[in-house]
Amino acid sequence: MILLDAPFLNLQALLDGLMVGAIFAFVAYGMALVWGVMNIINIVQGEFVILGGYITFAFFKMGFSPFVGIPFSFLFLFCLGFLIYRTIIFRVVDKDMFISILATFGISIVIQQIMNIAFGSQVETANSGLGTSFLFDGNITLSHIKIFSFIVCLLGAASVIYFMKTSKLGRAIRATAQNARAARILGVDTEKVYCYTYSINAGICGLAGSLVAMTYTLHPYIGLPYTVRSFMIVIVAGLGNFPAVLLSGLGLGTIEEFSAYTLGQEYRIGFVFLLLVLILVYRSRVLAKKREYLK
Amino acid sequence: MNKPNKAIITFISAIALTFGITAANAADTIVLGSAISLTGKYATNGEHTQRGYDLAVKVINDKGGVKVGGKKYNLAIKYYDDESNASKAASLAQRLIEQDKVKYMLGPYGSGITIAVAPVTEKFGVPMVEANGAARSLFTKGYKYLFAVLNSADQYLSSAVDLAADVNQKAGKKPSSLKVAMAFEQDAFSLDVKIGVMERIKHHGMKIVIDDALPKELNDMTATLQKVKALKPDLLIISGHSKGAMTGIKQITDLKVDVPLIAMTHCDAASINTKLGKGNGDYVLCGSQWHKSLSYKDSYFGSASDYAKLFEKTYKYDPPYQAAESSAALLVFKDAFERANSLDQKKVRDALAKTDMMTFYGGIKFNAGGQNTSKPMVMFQVQNGENAVVAPVKWAQAKLIWPAPKWADRK
Numbered sequence: 001m002i003l004l005d006a007p008f009l010n011l012q013a014l015l016d017g018l019m020v021g022a023i024f025a026f027v028a029y030g031m032a033l034v035w036g037v038m039n040i041i042n043i044v045q046g047e048f049v050i051l052g053g054y055i056t057f058a059f060f061k062m063g064f065s066p067f068v069g070i071p072f073s074f075l076f077l078f079c080l081g082f083l084i085y086r087t088i089i090f091r092v093v094d095k096d097m098f099i100s101i102l103a104t105f106g107i108s109i110v111i112q113q114i115m116n117i118a119f120g121s122q123v124e125t126a127n128s129g130l131g132t133s134f135l136f137d138g139n140i141t142l143s144h145i146k147i148f149s150f151i152v153c154l155l156g157a158a159s160v161i162y163f164m165k166t167s168k169l170g171r172a173i174r175a176t177a178q179n180a181r182a183a184r185i186l187g188v189d190t191e192k193v194y195c196y197t198y199s200i201n202a203g204i205c206g207l208a209g210s211l212v213a214m215t216y217t218l219h220p221y222i223g224l225p226y227t228v229r230s231f232m233i234v235i236v237a238g239l240g241n242f243p244a245v246l247l248s249g250l251g252l253g254t255i256e257e258f259s260a261y262t263l264g265q266e267y268r269i270g271f272v273f274l275l276l277v278l279i280l281v282y283r284s285r286v287l288a289k290k291r292e293y294l295k
Numbered sequence: 296m297n298k299p300n301k302a303i304i305t306f307i308s309a310i311a312l313t314f315g316i317t318a319a320n321a322a323d324t325i326v327l328g329s330a331i332s333l334t335g336k337y338a339t340n341g342e343h344t345q346r347g348y349d350l351a352v353k354v355i356n357d358k359g360g361v362k363v364g365g366k367k368y369n370l371a372i373k374y375y376d377d378e379s380n381a382s383k384a385a386s387l388a389q390r391l392i393e394q395d396k397v398k399y400m401l402g403p404y405g406s407g408i409t410i411a412v413a414p415v416t417e418k419f420g421v422p423m424v425e426a427n428g429a430a431r432s433l434f435t436k437g438y439k440y441l442f443a444v445l446n447s448a449d450q451y452l453s454s455a456v457d458l459a460a461d462v463n464q465k466a467g468k469k470p471s472s473l474k475v476a477m478a479f480e481q482d483a484f485s486l487d488v489k490i491g492v493m494e495r496i497k498h499h500g501m502k503i504v505i506d507d508a509l510p511k512e513l514n515d516m517t518a519t520l521q522k523v524k525a526l527k528p529d530l531l532i533i534s535g536h537s538k539g540a541m542t543g544i545k546q547i548t549d550l551k552v553d554v555p556l557i558a559m560t561h562c563d564a565a566s567i568n569t570k571l572g573k574g575n576g577d578y579v580l581c582g583s584q585w586h587k588s589l590s591y592k593d594s595y596f597g598s599a600s601d602y603a604k605l606f607e608k609t610y611k612y613d614p615p616y617q618a619a620e621s622s623a624a625l626l627v628f629k630d631a632f633e634r635a636n637s638l639d640q641k642k643v644r645d646a647l648a649k650t651d652m653m654t655f656y657g658g659i660k661f662n663a664g665g666q667n668t669s670k671p672m673v674m675f676q677v678q679n680g681e682n683a684v685v686a687p688v689k690w691a692q693a694k695l696i697w698p699a700p701k702w703a704d705r706k
Contacts, residue, residue: 008525009521009522009525012521013518013521016517016518016521020515020517113334116334116335116336116338117334120338120339121335121336121337121338121339121340122339122537122564122565122566123537123538123540123541123542123565124541124570125541125542125545125570125571127545127571127572127575129572132549132550132551134551141521141524141550141551143549143550145549146549212514215549216514216515216542216545216546217514217538217541217542217545218514219336219514219537219538220336221336221512222512222514222538224512225512257517257518260517260518260519261518261521261522264507264508264519265478265507265508265509265510265513265516265518265519266481266507266508266509266510267508268510269510269512
């Protein structure tokens with residue numbers, strides 16, 4: 001066991017895990033939002049992330065610093081989310097969940113192919129040019145771009161919570177999530193709420209994507225793991241529980257990193273699924289007990 | 296009456312032009328078929344392949360075409376897009392053969408898809424020259440109609456291990472004391488690369504300290520690289536197509552991982568020498584099928600560098616080896632048609648089996664399994680943002696820089 005032989009690696013894995021987990025958590029935020037408010041499982045989540053990454057990459061390729069691309073990734077995806085809602089999603093909001101899964105799955109394939117045509121199937125990355133820090137005699141390595149992503153994600157997550165708590169639209173979104181019909185009766189324009197919820201989610205993904213572009217690598221078909229992870233995070237956290245989404249995201253990142261150290265990279269996602277099954281089994285057991293108790 | 300007729304004629308000729316076949320000269324055209332990845336995840340390499348094919352067709356036709364039985368034939372290729380999907384490629388191959396009556400095939404892009412297409416061409420007795428399927432299993436099934444101009448995957452990085460043993464030996468370190476870290480994707484290609492590497496590692500008695508499997512959806516290999524940092528191997532080998540090369544270099548740079556020698560596949564396809572900023576891809580050793588600085592020559596494209604110039608002029612970028620080997624496949628077909636002096640599939644196949652020629656891409660001579668045994672792999676090292684060939688020594692233009700300077704000492 002390499003983790004026992006080199007104790008520093010545990011700390012390293014923990015840090016790496018937290019930093020990658022922050023991005024997962026941020027993307028999962030968006031998914032939890034759309035799921036909670038609109039009852040739509042947004043399969044296109046991962047593609048939004050990658051597309052956001054490509055927007056930043058496009059700026060990088062034009063000779064700008066990739067940091068310039070961050071707001072544009074957010075804005076572009078926000079507008080795209082708006083457009084997709086107005087053309088497609090509004091038709092499936094109140095329908096069966098299966099239909100919305102099919103619809104978003106379809107959109108994800110279209111976006112994949114568009115990215116493939118626009119940016120090529122080559123692997124790309126936007127080099128941030130930031131340096132690297134070494135702690136404890138070089139035993140711990142932290143690249144600055146990862147720290148930057150971590151901070152941006154936490155700030156982003158915090159501002160989403162703040163926005164939900166304080167702004168008028170945020171309140172309307174929460175009201176719609178609790179009971180759409182009642183909200184409508186009380187004068188909330190739920191159509192507008194849905195539309196902005198979806199756009200905000202896309203914007204969040206765009207922002208996360210631009211961080212992915214700078215920290216990791218991009219290619220048009222890497223979106224699905226991000227969708228799957230968000231799905232897993234939201235399931236574990238439970239709908240409508242934003243702080244839990246953050247915790248579960250960070251936890252997932254850490255667990256993934258540790259499993260990658262001990263079992264190898266290939267079992268990262270496999271391990272996550274195993275965990276998902278275990279948690280679901282545990283939850284249904286606990287819930288079943290509670291139900292018995294109620295009887 | 297006139298107008299619709301004209302429209303129809305225009306339409307038909309437009310279609311005919313699109314497919315490169317016109318009714319008038321169909322008689323003296325040899326049509327080759329290929330299902331190729333023009334969309335989907337292999338689209339970039341599929342395009343390199345198609346451009347390699349197209350460029351060779353153009354050059355061969357311009358230089359007098361193919362002479363069979365005293366008659367001059369032009370070459371043309373009928374393409375279908377397999378969408379990077381192996382089963383789709385297999386059914387398109389069947390369609391090319393059964394419906395379009397194509398009598399000769401060119402390979403698709405990639406080992407996985409070639410593996411799916413080969414049984415089809417074999418069943419119909421259609422000779423196929425392929426340039427982009429390197430998996431070993433293609434050559435062990437006893438296929439009679441499959442010929443590959445490229446080296447098989449197990450040869451990609453095996454000479455990197457030898458090279459590491461060699462330089463360490465010279466520096467006074469026993470090869471058997473060397474530590475090796477490996478990260479391989481679990482697909483047909485990379486696992487074959489691994490077989491070749493393992494064989495050499497065993498031969499030298501080196502010690503494997505890390506043996507990681509990379510996932511298909513790779514974009515983060517921090518864990519592997521942190522382990523590499525902790526265990527300090529003498530040689531790091533990564534094989535995971537372009538994404539392995541790109542992700543590897545990106546994170547090696549970010550994490551400042553110091554390894555005396557790093558060997559990879561697909562560095563040129565991923566352009567690691569330029570894409571990550573100057574100097575970041577430096578000192579990485581790459582296995583490649585071909586390089587433009589090699590001194591191979593033929594009478595169609597001239598030397599390897601002439602080919603590179605022509606390709607650059609036509610398509611505005613440096614030819615990756617995927618394009619070069621694809622062009623070579625057409626030279627092989629042309630040569631076989633003329634030696635067979637017939638368009639009979641069986642005779643062409645027999646002529647292909649007896650191929651022994653020199654091209655700008657390297658020597659081509661097939662063994663019984665259809666594998667090219669005449670050309671070695673080349674290794675180049677990224678030096679100052681340029682790919683410089685360092686092995687085999689016979690064609691090397693540069694010396695291997697070893698050990699790679701530590702990150703702290705760079706710049």
